[in-house]
Amino acid sequence: MPFENRIARANGNDFSCWFEGAGDKDIVFIHGEIHGKAYWEPQILEFMRDHRCLAYDRRGHHGSDNSTFGYSVENQTRDLRALLDHFGMQRPRFVALAFGTTIAANFANQNPERVESMLIGAWSELHDALSYLERWEVAGRRSAATLEAGGKKALVELLRREGGKTMYMVIPPEGDPMREPAIELMASHSAAHYRSGMLEVASSVPDLIPRFEKLDIPVLGICGADDPFKDNPEVLAGMRNFREAGLIEGGGRFVHWQQPETFNSIAREFLDHGRVR
Structure with missing residues (x-):
């Protein structure tokens, strides 16, 4: 990775962060569940030219993987608020994906004065989080057992066979160049996170939409x-002030990673100019 990992202490936890760029405009990037900050690299390379960009591994993920509890949306909202304070980001733009959108929306509901604008990708988790519980419970148990029995290598092999087919349906299909990076990303967590952390997140999402x-x-x-x-x-x-952009061809759950030029172009039109293509 081209960026320096920085460890920031916030809300009682250590977070692995990228903090890059310069200027008087800020963007914070929030990844989804069992994802990681690594997939925001194409966006940071684009926006660091004229923004201060923060991406962090959420509690329990990758470089921040030292927490045995506290995965609820409310607690992860406190994590976000503390990280913004740590880096002096008063009113950033937000770019969030999947379960990251629940954290971003919960933060906005509580702190609307601290959000300039928000791009939410793959945001069905905002209103349909509970639908993930049953399939995540099955997939999480299987992932944890595989990891404990054979280590990360065994889990990677399992996801190569079954990812996007019988478990973790968001993994890109065979032939997609982002399939292997996505498998690597999603196989990089602790057994405890697969077994219980994911379920704590999904089961803790409040009714966000009315506010x-x-x-x-x-x-x-x-x-x-x-x-x-x-x-x-x-x-x-x-x-x-909500708009939905047209579907981006050639991309799935990780469209910002699979089609970064298209995603970045749409994001810049919106974040910088308020226009939607």
Whole structure:
């Protein structure tokens, strides 16, 4: 990776962070569940030219993987607030993906004055988090048992065989150049996180939509055409400054990684100019 890992202490936990760029505009990137900050590299390379960019491994992920509890959305919202304070980011733009969008939206509900605008990718978790519990419980148990029996190598092999087929359906299909990086990313957590941390996150998502759709901040939804859990813009039809971008072809759950030039172009039009293509 081209960036320096920085360890920031916030809300009682150590977080592995990238903090890059310069200027008077800030962006914070929030990854999804059993993902990691690594996949924001194409966005940071683009936006660090004229923004201060923060990406961090959420509690229990990768370089921040030292927490045995506290995965709830509320506690991870406290993590986010403490990290923004640590890095002096008063009113950043937010770019969040999947379960990262639940943290971003919960933060915005509680601190609307601290959000300039928000891009939410693959955001069905905002309103459909509980639907993940049953399949995550099965996949998580299988992942944890495989990891404990054979280590990360065994889990990678399992995800090569079954990822995107019978478990973790967001893993790109065979032939996609991002399949192996996604498998590596999703196989890099502790057994405890697969077994219980993921379930704590999904089961703790509050009813975000009623407060969120009343916020007067610009919000853009974005989704890959091949995402197995596509966005439902009707859910936020009552939000005055919400727009959903057109589906991006050639990308799924990790569309920002699979089609970074297209994603970055749409993101810049929205974040810098308020326009939606």
